[in-house]
Amino acid sequence: MNFDKRTRRPVLLAASIGVTAALVLSACSAAGTAPAAKAPSPADVDAAAAAALPARYKEAGTIKVASDIPFPPMEMFDDNQNLTGFDYDLAQAMGAKLGVTMDLQTQSFDSIIPSLQSGKHDVIMSGMNDTPERQKTIDFVDYLHAGFSILVPAGNPGKIATVLDLCGKDVAVQKATVQAEILRGYDAECTAAGPGPMKIAELPLETDVQTAVRSGKAVADVVDSAVASYAAQTAGGGTMFEVVRDPANPAGYNPVYTGIGVLKKDSGLSQALLLALQAVVADGSYAEILKKYDMGDYAVDAAGLNLGT
Structure with missing residues (x-):
């Protein structure tokens, strides 16, 4: 994909x-x-x-x-x-x-x-x-x-560098958005690579998604880039999250x-x-x-x- x-x-x-x-x-x-x-x-x-x-x-x-x-x-x-x-x-x-x-x-x-x-x-x-x-x-x-970006806890403890690093891991998205569909499009690649498909949790609100990431229930939040960037800049005075910078997709995924x-x-x-x-x-x-x-x-x-x- x-x-x-x-x-x-x-x-x-x-x-x-x-x-x-x-x-x-x-x-x-x-x-x-x-x-x-x-x-x-x-x-x-x-x-x-x-x-x-x-x-x-x-x-x-x-x-x-x-x-x-x-x-x-x-x-x-x-x-x-x-x-x-x-x-x-x-x-x-x-x-x-x-x-x-x-x-x-x-x-x-x-x-x-x-x-x-x-x-x-x-x-x-x-x-x-x-x-x-x-x-x-x-x-x-x-x-x-x-586009969409990957939001992770500050310091990126899961060492997420690209979207394929989410394979086999718990990922959170907001319910009824297109991000879940996008991520499921990687199922075949993730299975071929070994870890298997991403484990996607769809939560009611974006704030719920960010809370899941903060609490360790998910390694990342995949969300509109504007929202990801805003959260990285504002949450905890800019100390809670960071946006993954994928060199192959410097401005985010899926325009x-x-x-x-x-x-x-x-x-x-x-x-x-x-x-x-x-x-x-x-x-x-x-x-x-x-x-x-x-x-x-x-x-x-x-x-x-x-x-x-």
């Missing part, structure tokens, strides 16, 4: 935030709804994007966004319990172009697509990877292109697109979101948000629909 680079390197929003703090923030967000989103200003509206927005969203004045909060640095709470993160900032910029509020609401990742299908939410914005399998159910407005998920029947909404994203790119806001989180290397060359293959 051929894996390639795809990494994001976010800056610290609050250097003191570590795994323990993240667990506390997870509890704070469990009620299901994040703090109120910002109201759009008429001066920020993009005429083309606003005109394309279906009437029911204009009338509601709100697009309900399903988001697995917290998932630093994509969505998280700051020290004052205000929602922040790359997805949040981008959603606010796009909402301003559409003339509506983009309201991020907490939804567990393993039920995030059903939350659209039930009508609970209108779109997904939660660092979700655009994959052919998911495209069977939803469309994607793609806004990032990055894929990340996008906003929209039901296929809501193609008008997808088109409006695409126009809003293009407007945010054109006015420089997209670049500013990428810079804020040190994710400039992972910008899409051009905003598009269903770029994942």
